[in-house]
Amino acid sequence: MAFELPALPYAHSALAERGMGQETLELHHDKHHQTYVTTLNGLVEKNADLQGKSLEEIIAFSKDKAELAPVFNNAGQHWNHIHFWNALSPAGGGLPGKLEAKLKEDFGSVEAFKDAFKAAAVGQFGSGWAWLIQDAEGKLKTTKTPNGSNPLATGEGKVLLGIDVWEHSYYLDFRNRRPDYVGNFLDRLANYEFAEANLG
Numbered sequence: 001m002a003f004e005l006p007a008l009p010y011a012h013s014a015l016a017e018r019g020m021g022q023e024t025l026e027l028h029h030d031k032h033h034q035t036y037v038t039t040l041n042g043l044v045e046k047n048a049d050l051q052g053k054s055l056e057e058i059i060a061f062s063k064d065k066a067e068l069a070p071v072f073n074n075a076g077q078h079w080n081h082i083h084f085w086n087a088l089s090p091a092g093g094g095l096p097g098k099l100e101a102k103l104k105e106d107f108g109s110v111e112a113f114k115d116a117f118k119a120a121a122v123g124q125f126g127s128g129w130a131w132l133i134q135d136a137e138g139k140l141k142t143t144k145t146p147n148g149s150n151p152l153a154t155g156e157g158k159v160l161l162g163i164d165v166w167e168h169s170y171y172l173d174f175r176n177r178r179p180d181y182v183g184n185f186l187d188r189l190a191n192y193e194f195a196e197a198n199l200g
Contacts, residue, residue, distance in 0.1 A: 076148030133157035
């Protein structure tokens, strides 16, 4: 069963008023994400060990295997982007009560969470991702991963919310101003209802 590009849960133009333009989404979803899916399917087709495995199983199987680095990168990016499209919302930025209380409990304040998340996202050198995760003890933390990796692969915890900090995700809208892109995500685009639904 081949992997498929999921449809966006909103129109390509739906986030424009909140800082993510239609052209960005068309290129990012329709071109970049589609390329990861197409490449992954081609790699799976050539490797019997990968066939019949779920996306999560492929990520776990290919992790830390140099000869399977292309598989890991494309599988990871497919998983990351499936999450990312759901982490964005045309009505983003508003915090539901349960998540807000948990952020205050674990970070001290919502602003402290945003500062920690922004530090992870801006501090990721080169391409990668920043994440809000829930660790094995149930505590919320921020982390970052390079390139196509994610907390699923590193075992750090369950992903609640993630942001893509590859340049293609923000360059048309924010040029080289990654901190502004991350701040806009946290305040105006982040789907915190989705994050709350991912709480353990």
